[in-house]
Amino acid sequence: MKGYPEAVSRLIDAFARLPGIGRRSAERLAFHVLRESNDEADALAHAIMDAKTKIAHCPICWNICDATHCSICSDARREAAIVLVVEQPKDVLAIEKAGSFRGIYHVLLGRLDPLAGVGPEGIVLQPLLARLDDSTKNAQSVAVEELVLGMNPDLEGDTTALWIAREASKRGVRVTRLARGLASGSQLDLANPGVIADAIAGRTGL
Numbered sequence: 001m002k003g004y005p006e007a008v009s010r011l012i013d014a015f016a017r018l019p020g021i022g023r024r025s026a027e028r029l030a031f032h033v034l035r036e037s038n039d040e041a042d043a044l045a046h047a048i049m050d051a052k053t054k055i056a057h058c059p060i061c062w063n064i065c066d067a068t069h070c071s072i073c074s075d076a077r078r079e080a081a082i083v084l085v086v087e088q089p090k091d092v093l094a095i096e097k098a099g100s101f102r103g104i105y106h107v108l109l110g111r112l113d114p115l116a117g118v119g120p121e122g123i124v125l126q127p128l129l130a131r132l133d134d135s136t137k138n139a140q141s142v143a144v145e146e147l148v149l150g151m152n153p154d155l156e157g158d159t160t161a162l163w164i165a166r167e168a169s170k171r172g173v174r175v176t177r178l179a180r181g182l183a184s185g186s187q188l189d190l191a192n193p194g195v196i197a198d199a200i201a202g203r204t205g206l
């Protein structure tokens with residue numbers, strides 16, 4: 001036998017393209033799917049297509065949502081002048097769980113990583129600058145007064161924070177950063193709600 005049948009190879013290739021999945025894990029997943037019933041495999045395929053077709057990015061904050069705008073940008077009780085910038089949708093979830101932040105968000109969907117070739121065009125930075133430049137592009141058409149930087153405290157997070165801070169200060173927008181109750185290198189989505197609430201309350205100027 002030269003290799004796996006073509007359909008199996010394609011499935012392994014598809015799994016291997018997922019982040020964090022190496023060749024051997026991809027093989028394991030593919031053979032798991034082959035062992036499953038048709039119904040289970042069908043449910044997996046449908047869940048993937050459902051997520052792709054029903055979920056979009058909010059055109060204001062780029063968080064994932066299943067309506068034209070996300071529930072946070074649509075909520076008139078939120079303080080739209082304060083925008084907390086995070087790397088991923090899961091960070092929004094973690095901060096919302098802490099329950100003490102009343103502003104709104106901007107999700108970068110990544111961070112600057114010059115060594116890996118990710119520059120400003122590779123993440124959602126231009127739409128953030130557009131929100132600063134034009135209040136009609138922000139939620140409730142409110143001008144942004146403060147950016148709270150919530151990037152993870154590591155090299156790439158710091159690089160991203162500095163880039164944003166420079167652009168924001170050119171535009172006269174106040175920039176603060178979450179207080180470092182979060183241990184260096186810690187991930188926002190793994191921090192407990194009390195630590196996140198303290199980090200928001202104790203945010204410092206940059």
Ligand SMILES: [Zn+2]
Pocket residue numbers: 058059060061062063069070071072073074
């Ligand atoms: Zn939104």
